Amino acid sequence: MSIAAAEDRDREEEEKAAPMPAIFPPPPxxxxxxxxxxxxxxxxxxGLVDAWFIRRSDVLLVTFDNxxxxxxxDPPQPWLQGRAAKGGFSILGLMASRKDWYRNADTPRLIAALRDAGLFQGFRRVVFVGASMGGFAALAYSALVPGSVVLAFSPQSSLAPALVPFEKRYRYASRKWDWQSPDFLDAAAGAKSAAEVHLVYDPFVPEDAAHARRIDGPNVRHLRVGHMGHRAIRQIKSTGALxxxxxxxxRGTPDPLALARGLRARRQQPAWQKALLAEAERRGHLRLALAAARQLARSDPDSRFARRAARRLKAAMAGPPPMPAADDETLFITEPPPLRPFRGEMAILSQALVIPERKTDRPLACGVLDASGAWCPLSKGWIRARKSYPQPALGPREKIVDLPGTHLYAGHFRxxxxxxxxxxxxxxxALDHLDQPPDSILYLPYRGQVAAIERAIQDLAPxxxxxxxxxxxxxxxxxxxxxxxxxPELGFGWGDRYAGSAAYRAFMQRRLNAAAAAEGSDLLYISRARLNAQRGGILGETVIEENLARLGYEIFHPERHPLEVQVARYKAARRIVALDGSALHLAAYVLPPGARVAMIKRRSRANVDDYLLQFRSFCxxxxxxxxxxxxxxxxxGATRSDYKSVGELDFDALFARLAASGYVPEEFRPDLPDPAGIRALLDQIQDKRGQPFRPLRQDEPEAQEDDGCRPA
Incomplete structure (x- = not known):
């Protein structure tokens, strides 16, 4: 294969659903x-890191995965292999087998062994290269080859919370991997021994800019590529400048001016245009943003984004005149004392605007504006852990309904x-901390579906x-x-908020515990077997039910019982076995001290960390x-496991785990279906759903943390 063809297929920054065939044959x-x-x-x-070496010249690129x-x-190839070949450079690809930021003992051991064996001595120039996770590794481990050069795209300087408390994007990796051991913990320290460090990053990405500020010194050159985001390397590639x-x-001849000229092509990229307008709007330069949007619309009449942005910005500028300054105040509830990320904060606003999702605004935009038209940050809601609802903008002729009295803003109703x-x-x-109860509790209708949410409010009135x-x-x-x-601030929710604020936990636990006395078996299996067939579950949940019933477990179907009965059962239980699901979230509020819970995953993709954090914090x-x-x-047609997928469990392994953890006796012998029985269970599910199912391959993508080097 030619070098040009190899470059065409060198997808180091692009996402693929499954591994691509290898381009270069592996060396001996x-x-x-x-x-x-x-x-x-x-x-x-x-071990955890393999070394792939090809000699082509006296310049060596040492590349790290992201x-x-x-x-x-498949089989693995070094990152930037095609670009190294095109440039005629030697390459040492340090290929990771897991996404651990190279925080393992094998990485420094391997680089040191290669150094001691004399690999680096024959090269005029050794350049460590990486992006994001790989950028951290390139900076940190360049210290093992003093005098080397580093080229890092959007790197993290560390994920150790004590060093980088501002970094909240990779919380799973920060918890999962070793960020305590001091060796190579701080890439900012490792960079000091490099002859040159070239940092490429977007200064308008707060976290990337904060990391870059930590990596500084006379040997560091900052190459700022504004409005290209954390995925800056992808946009640089698309301009042809990479x-x-x-x-x-x-080669030791970097040319920042040539790079700047090459990056002019980014002005034609919608992603860059959107980022530019968003930054102008964030800074309050609405007139400038509107002029830019109109210019984009003129230069590209087919750009729907530019036309929509111009209409929205024009409407925002022509909105209703600001009202007189309101008598607003902010309260902080310090008893019980709040812990991060909570502050116990509560805003009280006069003449505030509560804005639901509307078709005239950006998709999903909603929240609260104060009387002057300024956004109330406390009203921000979250679609998931790392995606919030956008700020709303009020149009010039929108109907506004006045609501007298005092009301509690409660966010979205689902x-x-x-x-x-x-x-x-x-x-x-907040209801526990008001002098007088409000006149009502106000919810935003999820997806703007007022009638559906009104019905849901009635359903959940109990x-x-x-x-x-x-x-x-x-x-x-x-x-x-x-x-x-x-x-009020969110006292519970996605991400770190699953711990619940002290005020929220006190409110919910006191009221739920007062609602019902403990009643029921101390052995409880919470079943999903009788839920609607369209809901996700597992094949043969009745297998678990029947075997646990033999051991005296109460088989409990929460949807068949009033809420106070559900609370009573969870308060009485000393051992609970359940599939992951909503019932466990409720149980966490009232579970007695010393209780034990076995949660069986019903699909490969499950928010295990959320349950762990909630149970640990609440009970x-x-x-x-x-x-x-x-x-x-x-x-x-489905491409991943989700709330409608059906898990096939290894029942032998399940009961072995339950026995090892003390939920069933070790001598217990469960009655389990054979493969034909499992197939029959699958046929039943397909008949109920009225559609065929297929097994999800292990190499199909699942939602994972993204470091930006591929599209999310």
């Missing part, structure tokens, strides 16, 4: 690094019980009664101007997570 494997002298190529297996490049090719940038640094608990109850804690809340609960599809609006319980999913069965 080397068993002992003591034998590398005189070799022009080798592949050395180094989250997107691991598993990109190869020249790499070659300039590799009809799904799990989402209701996580999102719709998150601001109710839960408000269970919390001893005797107030009108309402939603509204138009903009409301509220005489006096109370906006001091470390739940036992049992992952014995053998296959995820999904409907034809």
């Amino acid at each position: 494997e080397l068993a002992d690094l003591a034998d590398l002298a005189g070799r022009d190529g080798f592949l050395f297996r180094g 989250l997107g490049s691991i598993g990109e090719y 190869q020249a940038l790499i070659e300039g640094v590799a 009809g799904h019980f799990g989402h209701f608990l996580v999102e719709a109850t998150a601001r109710l804690w 839960f408000f009664r269970l919390l001893d809340i005797d107030l009108p609960v309402r939603t509204h599809g138009s903009v409301l101007r509220v005489e006096r609006l109370i906006v 001091g319980v470390d739940i036992d997570v049992i992952d014995v999913v053998r296959t995820d069965w999904v409907a034809e």
Whole structure:
């Protein structure tokens, strides 16, 4: 294959659903690094990190994987292999087998062994290269080869919370991997021994800019590429400037002016245009943003984005005149003392505007504006852990309905019980801290579906009664101007908020515990077997039911019982076995001290960390997570496991785990179906759903943390 063809298929920054065929044949494997002298190529297996070496010239690129490049090719290939070949550079690809930011003992051991074997001595210039995760590794481990050069795209300087408290994007990686051991912990320290450090990043990405500020010194050159985002390397590639940038640094002839000229092509990229307008709008330069949007629309009449942006910005500038300054105040509830990320904050606003999602605004935009038209940050809601609802903009002729009295802003109302608990109850804690009860609780209609949410409010009215809340609960599809609006912070929700604020936990636990006395078996299995067939679950949940019933477990179907009965059962239980689901979120509020919970994953993709954090924070319980999913069965056309998929469990492994953890006796012998029985269970599900299912392959993508080197 030609170098040009290799470059065309060198997808180091692009996403693929499955590994692509290898481009370059692997070099001969080397068993002992003591034998590398005189070799022009080798592949050395180094445990968690493999070394792929090809000699082409006296310039060596040492490349590190990023989250997107691991598993990109089958068999694995070094990141930037095609670009190294095109430039005629030697390459040492340090290929990771897991997404651990190279925080393992094998990485420094391997680089040191290669150094001690003399690999780096024959090169005029050694350049460590990486992006994001790989950028961290390039900076940190360049210290093992003093005098080397580093080219890092959007790197993290560390994920150690003590060093970078501002970094919240990779919380899973920060918890999962070793960010305590001091060796190579801080890339900012490792960079000091490099001859040159070239940092490429977007200064308008706050986290990337903060990392870059930590990596500084006389040997550091900052190459700022504004409005290109954390995925800056992808946009540089799309402008055609990436190869020249790499070659300039590799040869020792970097040319920032040439890079700037090459990046002018980014002005034609919609992603860059959107980022530019968003930054101008964030800074309050609406007139400038409107002029830019109009110019974009003129230069590209087919750009729907530019036309929509111009209309929205024009409407925002022509909105209603600001009202007189309101008598607003902010309160902080310090008893019980709040812990991060909570502050116990509550805003009280006069003449505030409560704005639901509308078709005239950006998709999903909603929240609260104060009387002057300024955004109230406390009203921000979250679609998921890392995606919030956009700020709304009021149009010039929008209907505004005045609502007299005092009202509590409660965010979005979701009809799904799990989402209701996580999102719709998150601001109710404020009711314990008001001198007078509000006239009503105001919810935004999810997706603007007023009628559907009104029905859901009626369906969930028993839960408000269970919390001893005797107030009108309402939603509204138009903009409301509220005489006096109370906006509490979210006391519960996605990400770190699953711990619940102290005020929220006190509110929910006190009221739910008062709603019902403990009643029921101390052995409880919470079943999903009788839920609607369209809901996700597992094949043969009745197998678990029947076997646990033999051991005295009460088989409990929560949807068949009033909420107070559900609370009573969870309060009485000392051992709970359940599939992951909404019922466990409710149980966490009232579980007694010393109780134990075994949570069986029903699909490969499950928010295990959310359950762990909630149970640990609310009731001091470390739940036992049992992952014995053998296959995820999904409907034809589905590309990942989700709330409708069906898990096939390894029942032998399940009961072995339950026995090992003390939920069933070790001598217990369960009655389990054979393969034909499992197939019959699958046929039943397909008949109920009226559609065929297929097994999800292990190499199909799942939602993972993204470091930006591939599209999300």
